[in-house]
Amino acid sequence: MKSKFATILFLTIYTFCQNSLGQSIDKTTPKTSIDSFIESKMSETGIVGIGASIIIDKKVVWTNGYGYADKETKAPFTPSTIMNIASISKAFTGFCIMKAVEEGKVSLDEDINNYLPFKVINPNFPNEKITLRHLATHTSSLVDRYPIYDSTYYYGGSKPEPLEEFLKSYFVEGGKHYSKDNFLNAKPATNRDYSNIGAGLAGFVIELRTGKKLNEYAKKNIFKPLKMQSSGWALNEIDIKNHSKHYEKKGDSIVQIQLYEGTTYPDGGVRTSVNELSKFFISLLNEGKYKNTRILKKETVEEMLRFQYTEINKPDNVKLNKINQGIFWATKLGATRIGHNGSDPGVRTFMLSDLNKEFSVIIFFNTSLDEKDEGKFFDIYEELYKYAKDLKTK
Numbered sequence: 001m002k003s004k005f006a007t008i009l010f011l012t013i014y015t016f017c018q019n020s021l022g023q024s025i026d027k028t029t030p031k032t033s034i035d036s037f038i039e040s041k042m043s044e045t046g047i048v049g050i051g052a053s054i055i056i057d058k059k060v061v062w063t064n065g066y067g068y069a070d071k072e073t074k075a076p077f078t079p080s081t082i083m084n085i086a087s088i089s090k091a092f093t094g095f096c097i098m099k100a101v102e103e104g105k106v107s108l109d110e111d112i113n114n115y116l117p118f119k120v121i122n123p124n125f126p127n128e129k130i131t132l133r134h135l136a137t138h139t140s141s142l143v144d145r146y147p148i149y150d151s152t153y154y155y156g157g158s159k160p161e162p163l164e165e166f167l168k169s170y171f172v173e174g175g176k177h178y179s180k181d182n183f184l185n186a187k188p189a190t191n192r193d194y195s196n197i198g199a200g201l202a203g204f205v206i207e208l209r210t211g212k213k214l215n216e217y218a219k220k221n222i223f224k225p226l227k228m229q230s231s232g233w234a235l236n237e238i239d240i241k242n243h244s245k246h247y248e249k250k251g252d253s254i255v256q257i258q259l260y261e262g263t264t265y266p267d268g269g270v271r272t273s274v275n276e277l278s279k280f281f282i283s284l285l286n287e288g289k290y291k292n293t294r295i296l297k298k299e300t301v302e303e304m305l306r307f308q309y310t311e312i313n314k315p316d317n318v319k320l321n322k323i324n325q326g327i328f329w330a331t332k333l334g335a336t337r338i339g340h341n342g343s344d345p346g347v348r349t350f351m352l353s354d355l356n357k358e359f360s361v362i363i364f365f366n367t368s369l370d371e372k373d374e375g376k377f378f379d380i381y382e383e384l385y386k387y388a389k390d391l392k393t394k
Contacts, residue, residue, distance in 0.1 A: 037383050038066050045376045046254045047367045048247045049077030051274040054388045055353070055360040058286045060278050061391060069244040069366065071254070079274040082230055083244045083364050084259075085349045086342025087196075088277070089233075089270035091284070092218055093203045094136055094328030095296065096210075098304045099221050102297060105209040108133040108327075115205050117164075120171045122183040134188045135202040136327040137309045141184040141191065142198040148177050149197060152263035153345070160263040163204050170197060192309060192325060196267040199328070203266020214266055225293050226279045231272035235259060238271050246346025247367040254367065257346040268344060274362055277351065281339070284329075285357040305329050305338070337385075343368075348377050352385070359388040 038050060048071050054062040065078035100106045106115065111129035113119050120130060122141045134140035148170070154160045169175035170182055184193055203214045210217050215233030223231050232238045246257040262269060272280075279290050284305065288296035296304075304327040329340060339352040339360070346368050353360035361384045365377060 034383060034387055035064070035066075038380055041376055041380050042067055045367075045369055045373050046249050047365055047369070047376070048254060049081070049244055049366040050364065050380070051077055051079050051081055051083075052361065052363040052384055053079060053274045053278045054384065054391065055278060055282060055285070055362070056388065056392050057358060058282050060275075060282075062387075063274060063278075065274075069242075071245065071247065071256070077244060077364075077366065080230070080242070081244050081364075082238050082242050082271050082273050083349075083366055084246070084268070084271050084344060084347050085277065085351075085364070086268045086344040086347045088340045088342040088349050088351050089266070089268045090199050090328040091340045091351070092222065092270050092280070093199060093206070093214065093266045094304055094326075095222060095280075095284075096206050096214060096217050097132055097136055097202060097327060098296060098300050099217070100206050100210055101303075102300045103210075106132060106205065108136075108303075112201070112205055115208055117208075118168045118172050120167075120201065122188065123173075123180055124183060124185045125187050128187050130188050132202055132205060133308065133327075135195075135198045135205075137325045138192050138194050138198065139189050139309050139325070140195060140198045140201075141186055141188045141193070142171070142195050142201065143182060143184055143193050144196050145177075145179060145181050149264075153260050154262065155260040156258040160261050160265070163200060163207075163263060163265065166263045167197075167201055167204055171201070189309075197264055199267035200264030206266075218270075222280060222295060225295050226276075226283065226290055228272060228276040228279060231270065231276050233265060233269050233271070235261060235271070243271065244364075244366040248346055249367065249369050249373065257368075260345070268342060274364055277362055281351055281353075281360060281362060285353055285360065303327070350377075350381050352381075354389070359392040361385050361388050 049067040049069050051065045053060050063079040065076060065081065067077050069075045069077040069081045101108060109131050112131060122128060130140050170177040172178060184191060207214055215237060218233060230238060246259065247254050248257050283290040283295050284301060287298040288294055288301040307326055309325040336354055337352040338355055342349040346366060348365040350361065350363045363381055363384060369376060
C-alpha cells in the first residue's frame with residue numbers, strides 16, 4: 001500500500017553499520033556509535049520515532065527504539081510500539097496465498113475468473129488468463145491508476161469502501177472507476193508493473209476461497225501461532241494506545257497525520273511492532289518455522305520465496321526492470337538483499353535479509369520525509385545493515 005512517491009515494493013539496495021550490543025537496549029546501556037549516528041540523522045531530518053531489530057542466524061540479537069511514538073506526550077518509540085507497516089503487509093498476503101495453496105483451496109496458476117464473482121479481463125488481451133501467481137509477482141498486467149488509488153485512503157475514522165465493491169468498479173467495464181488505463185498493453189506474465197490494487201485483488205481471492213476475511217485468516221494462521229498478540233489488519237484489532245502517531249515533514253515543519261485505513265488493505269493494512277514482525281520474518285527465513293512453531297511447510301515457503309520472474313530485457317530502463325520476483329518477495333538483480341519494504345503517508349519500513357538469510361534488519365520510521373531527504377532513511381538502514389553484518393562475522 002503506497003501513495004504516489006512510494007510505489008516501489010522491491011528492495012532498496014543498501015548495507016548497514018556499527019553498534020556494540022547483542023541484546024535489547026535499555027535506559028542504562030551506554031550510548032554507542034550506532035545510537036549516536038541514528039540520533040544525529042533524526043535531529044538532521046526531523047524523524048520523530050524509529051524502532052529496529054537485527055536478526056542473526058534466525059534469532060533476534062539486538063533491538064532498540066529511538067525518539068517518540070507520540071511527539072506531544074513524549075511517549076517513547078520502542079520495539080513494542082505498533083505501527084502500520086505499509087507494503088511489508090504484502091508478505092503477509094503472500095503467506096496467506098501460500099497457506100491457501102497448501103490447504104488445496106487455490107492454485108497459483110488457475111485463472112482468477114474461476115474464483116471471482118465478476119470477470120477481470122485485460123481488454124488489450126481478452127483471451128489471456130490472469131492468475132494468483134501473476135498478481136503476486138506483479139506481472140498481472142493490472143496497474144494502479146492515480147488519483148483513483150490515492151482516493152482509497154480513509155483518514156480519521158472514515159469507513160473504507162468495501163474491497164469487493166471497489167475492485168468490481170475498477171476492473172469491470174461500466175464501473176465508476178473502470179478505464180482501459182487500469183490495464184497494461186502487455187500480456188500477463190510478460191511485464192512487471194508494481195500493482196497495489198492487484199495485491200488487493202489477490203487478497204480478495206483468498207477471502208473468497210477460504211471463507212474468511214484476510215484479517216481472520218492471518219490471525220488463525222500467523223498471529224495466534226506466533227503469539228503476535230499486538231498485531232492486526234485494522235485499527236479496531238489492536239491496542240490504539242500503543243499505536244504510534246504518524247508524521248510528515250512539510251518544509252521545515254513536522255506535522256501529524258491522522259491514522260488511516262485503506263480500501264485495498266491486502267496491499268498494506270497490517271499493523272504490528274518490530275518485535276512481533278521479527279517473529280514472522282524469522283519464520284520465512286527459517287523455512288516456515290519460528291522456534292518450535294511451524295506455520296508453513298518447508299516446500300511451501302520455498303515456492304513463496306523462489307524467484308519466479310526475472311525482468312532483464314529492458315535496456316531503456318535497465319535499473320528499474322532488473323528485478324527478481326517471488327510471491328510478494330523480491331530483490332534487484334545483483335543486489336545483496338531479499339525481503340520487502342514499505343512506504344505510506346507517515347510510514348517508512350524495511351524488512352530485508354542478506355541472500356543467504358544469515359543476517360537481517362527490520363526498521364520502522366513513523367515519519368515521511370520530503371523527496372530531498374528520502375535518502376536519509378537509507379543512510380540509517382545502511383548503518384544498521386553493516387552492523388548486522390559485522391555481528392555475523394564476529
